[in-house]
Amino acid sequence: xxxxxxxxxxxxxxxxxxxxxxxxxxxxxxxxxxxxxxxxxxxxxxxxxxxxxxxxxxxxxxxxxxxxxxxxxxxxxxxxxxxxxxxxxxxxxxxxxxxxxxxxxxxxxxxxxxxxxxxxxxxxxxxxxxxxxxxxxxxxxxxxxxxxxxxxxxxxxxxxxxxxxxxxxxxxxxxxxxxxxxxxxxxxxxxxxxxxxxxxxxxxxxxxxxxxxxxxxxxxxxxxxxxxxxxxxxxxxxxxxxxxxxxxxxxxxxxxxxxxxxxxxxxxxxxxxxxxxxxxxxxxxxxxxxxxxxxxxxxxxxxxxxxxxxxxxxxxxxxxxxxxxxxxxxxxxxxxxxxxxxxxxxxxxxxxxxxxxxxxxxxxxxxxxxxxxxxxxxxxxxxxxxxxxxxxxxxxxxxxxxxxxxxxxxxxxxxxxxxxxxxxxxxxxxxxxxxxxxxxxxxxxxxxxxxxxx
Amino acid sequence: xxxxxxxxxxxxxxxxxxxxxxxxxxxxxxxxxxxxxxxxxxxxxxxxxxxxxxxxxxxxxxxxxxxxxxxxxxxxxxxxxxxxxxxxxx
Numbered sequence: 057x058x059x060x061x062x063x064x065x066x067x068x069x070x071x072x073x074x075x076x077x078x079x080x081x082x083x084x085x086x087x088x089x090x091x092x093x094x095x096x097x098x099x100x101x102x103x104x105x106x107x108x109x110x111x112x113x114x115x116x117x118x119x120x121x122x123x124x125x126x127x128x129x130x131x132x133x134x135x136x137x138x139x140x141x142x143x144x145x146x147x148x149x150x151x152x153x154x155x156x157x158x159x160x161x162x163x164x165x166x167x168x169x170x171x172x173x174x175x176x177x178x179x180x181x182x183x184x185x186x187x188x189x190x191x192x193x194x195x196x197x198x199x200x201x202x203x204x205x206x207x208x209x210x211x212x213x214x215x216x217x218x219x220x221x222x223x224x225x226x227x228x229x230x231x232x233x234x235x236x237x238x239x240x241x242x243x244x245x246x247x248x249x250x251x252x253x254x255x256x257x258x259x260x261x262x263x264x265x266x267x268x269x270x271x272x273x274x275x276x277x278x279x280x281x282x283x284x285x286x287x288x289x290x291x292x293x294x295x296x297x298x299x300x301x302x303x304x305x306x307x308x309x310x311x312x313x314x315x316x317x318x319x320x321x322x323x324x325x326x327x328x329x330x331x332x333x334x335x336x337x338x339x340x341x342x343x344x345x346x347x348x349x350x351x352x353x354x355x356x357x358x359x360x361x362x363x364x365x366x367x368x369x370x371x372x373x374x375x376x377x378x379x380x381x382x383x384x385x386x387x388x389x390x391x392x393x394x395x396x397x398x399x400x401x402x403x404x405x406x407x408x409x410x411x412x413x414x415x416x417x418x419x420x421x422x423x424x425x426x427x428x429x430x431x432x433x434x435x436x437x438x439x440x441x442x443x444x445x446x447x448x449x450x451x452x453x454x455x456x457x458x459x460x461x462x463x464x465x466x467x468x469x470x471x472x473x474x475x476x477x478x479x480x481x482x483x484x485x486x487x488x489x490x491x492x493x494x495x496x497x498x499x500x501x502x503x504x505x506x507x508x509x510x
Numbered sequence: 511x512x513x514x515x516x517x518x519x520x521x522x523x524x525x526x527x528x529x530x531x532x533x534x535x536x537x538x539x540x541x542x543x544x545x546x547x548x549x550x551x552x553x554x555x556x557x558x559x560x561x562x563x564x565x566x567x568x569x570x571x572x573x574x575x576x577x578x579x580x581x582x583x584x585x586x587x588x589x590x591x592x593x594x595x596x597x598x599x600x
Contacts, residue, residue, distance in 0.1 A: 058591065060545040060556040062598040063515055067587065121569060124589035310596040
């Protein structure tokens with residue numbers, strides 16, 4: 057039988073160390089909503105989402121109450137809208153009507169975000185993909201709860217540089233379209249390489265075409281818990297350090313597995329995957345950067361950061377895999393700048409640069425995430441950053457992403473406040489040398505060779 | 511069997527266990543196990559109970575226990591057992 061020490065340990069994790077389930081994300085297939093008539097498509101989408109997700113928030117709250125574990129977000133991911141709208145959308149404005157429908161449905165069922173205003177263009181762009189992408193700035197300016205993502209490359213197809221170039225412009229246009237809110241639209245727009253079909257985390261969540269009609273995916277969290285156990289392991293060897301992280305990751309993930317199974321049972325929707333990610337929040341102590349400090353770095357960004365992060369990420373997976381029956385999504389430590397107080401402090405102290413963050417993304421999930429850059433950054437420079445990050449993903453067979461926010465009207469030295477889980481960020485300097493000739497070339501970067509690995 | 515863990519944490523005073531147990535008895539909740547310690551003058555109790563024959567739904571009991579805790583000056587929490595067994599048992 058369970059004893060008082062075990063009960064206290066669990067409750068201490070929840071009450072003092074910010075243990076929570078970051079999200080229950082309900083994936084919904086919308087392919088059956090496609091129609092050649094735009095208003096019929098909109099009606100079907102609204103009806104399907106509000107029917108399938110009707111009880112999601114209620115069930116989430118019941119699970120929180122029954123087990124005493126906070127579930128921070130209840131979210132929906134949907135089939136990439138470029139597919140659903142391809143038969144009826146003839147202009148970017150047509151796609152924006154779908155965005156409004158999605159936003160209305162999300163408000164109706166009470167979720168925090170709905171992800172999947174997306175296009176998968178890793179090799180080529182269809183006409184409808186391009187229309188959707190061109191509608192993103194308007195869509196994000198006109199809605200509140202929508203997250204958008206574009207997959208521009210993969211290990212198997214290479215990198216679609218036409219899409220990379222376009223996304224540099226789209227990110228800039230989105231920043232302009234939402235400049236009265238500190239370019240907040242860009243915080244809900246991510247450019248991916250090797251995007252997974254079952255990711256529960258925003259902004260990159262969508263319900264891939266390889267998925268069931270509806271599915272429950274759960275993202276766990278818990279940087280604060282890992283940080284706390286490492287506080288007791290300062291003089292220990294790597295062996296002890298790794299064992300400690302693994303054991304903690306196991307415990308955290310078991311909670312996620314329990315929540316996923318319960319949600320699946322109570323909603324009558326199959327369980328998909330657990331995403332084993334260490335997802336920080338702006339809360340003090342709930343930080344991946346703080347874990348790196350406990351491992352022995354003065355600041356995140358110091359020499360040794362990439363190695364420490366690689367080790368941390370690997371141990372979290374090793375501990376988590378055994379705790380869960382199905383693992384998927386992004387599964388890695390997130391290093392968003394604005395959402396992690398330790399990262400913000402490191403940037404302010406001058407320890408962490410975009411270039412070091414880029415190196416860190418080689419060994420962990422997911423990419424250059426929630427980084428505020430000067431508002432006058434050129435679109436081609438943003439495309440260059442996207443291309444670099446996509447290349448890391450393509451060559452290393454992992455998911456990478458770019459979510460940068462060119463804050464219109466602000467420059468290096470200023471900060472920007474996004475609020476809530478999105479946090480705040482100091483604006484980071486970007487390498488100002490030009491890459492426009494490279495970015496302006498047409499076509500795609502071929503898929504890399506998968507032999508002769510060096 | 512519908513096992514639930516009740517934890518009571520707070521400043522030690524006379525009659526905490528009596529009040530909690532009276533409430534549970536009045537509502538048809540059977541106590542299976544109690545452990546209790548005092549850590550740095552703080553009262554710390556864990557009960558394993560069976561709510562199979564409880565006269566009210568789980569949510570009501572959890573809420574009423576929380577309110578009872580407020581009147582005694584302690585924090586009372588009610589959680590299904592699985593969150594602990596999943597985390598601490600393979």
